Amino acid sequence: MLRIAVPNKGSLSEPAADMLREAGYRQRRDPRELVLADPDNDVEFFFLRPRDVAVYVGAGTVDVGITGRDLMIDSGATDVEHLSLGFARSTFRFAAPIGTATTVEDVAGKRVATSYPGLVLAHLAEKDVEPAAVVHLDGAVETAVRLGVADVIADVVETGTTLRAAGLEVFGDPLLVSEAVLIRNGDLPEPEGLDVLTRRLQGVLTAREYVLMDYDCPLDLVEQAVAVTPGLESPTVSPLHDRSWAAVRAMVPRSQTNRVMDTLYDLGARAILVTSIHACRL
């Protein structure tokens, strides 16, 4: 059985469970369940703290896990990213009271509060910048400056709302762009069954990213229309009962749906229909 570690709490937990459910796996009903076997799919889930997922994968006690890229790097384990999962997107930034710092060099001699000391120390060492101290906090890091335990912070930033509320602003380049990732142990051979899990998760990612577009098109415009909707390999073009028209079906990036419909309509296509993809294997 493939042993898969999944975050049991925090912002990664629910989207990870949603994704696995969409990929056809059993998921727990009670958040207190810590282990869940899914014999039909030959996998077993272990619900762990997201920070610990990288540690268990690194120790080889589970085969793969879902965690944040930032947490994986912070752990220092010899894990490798196997697949990006597209949720929990964030950046990892330095921040300080407005107007007090502009580049990473400004961290020299300052106290840095963070929940990610491994990541921050590695980054500062790489930049040859020596802080006065790295203050390791569990959370609510943005408050550390106001309460006088640090001069700057390094933390996860998504919308920037938390930083603004604390009177801080980001400075320097992002240390990292993070998102949820599927990780495995880089020192061990690829575990059996990982190929199936990967294909299923990729299917979910594709189903989320694309829609299916159907439309009717005058035959003499088909070439122009399929240039607008090239699909992934090639669109399906089928004859209609009225031989001067064709039906076209293609996958279109979800984010471009309305722009593509407008272009097709202007071109002369009609009966343009969009449907969600429930599941797919490419």
Ligand SMILES: Nc1ncnc2c1ncn2[C@@H]1O[C@H](COP(=O)(O)OP(=O)(O)OP(=O)(O)O)[C@@H](O)[C@H]1O
């Ligand atoms: N606001 C956010 N937006 C996007 N990703 C986030 C956000 N907050 C945390 N993350 C990501 O979630 C992961 C951290 O998860 P973790 O459960 O440890 O923290 P959390 O979601 O802040 O939970 P908690 O603070 O309640 O323990 C990291 O990969 C981090 O980048």
Ligand SMILES: O=P(O)(O)OC[C@H]1O[C@H](OP(=O)(O)OP(=O)(O)O)[C@H](O)[C@@H]1O
């Ligand atoms: O840029 P924003 O959209 O404001 O999001 C970023 C904030 O979200 C997370 O905090 P969380 O709510 O998990 O609290 P924590 O700091 O205690 O972990 C993270 O640690 C930041 O503080």
Ligand SMILES: [Mg+2]
């Ligand atoms: Mg948090």
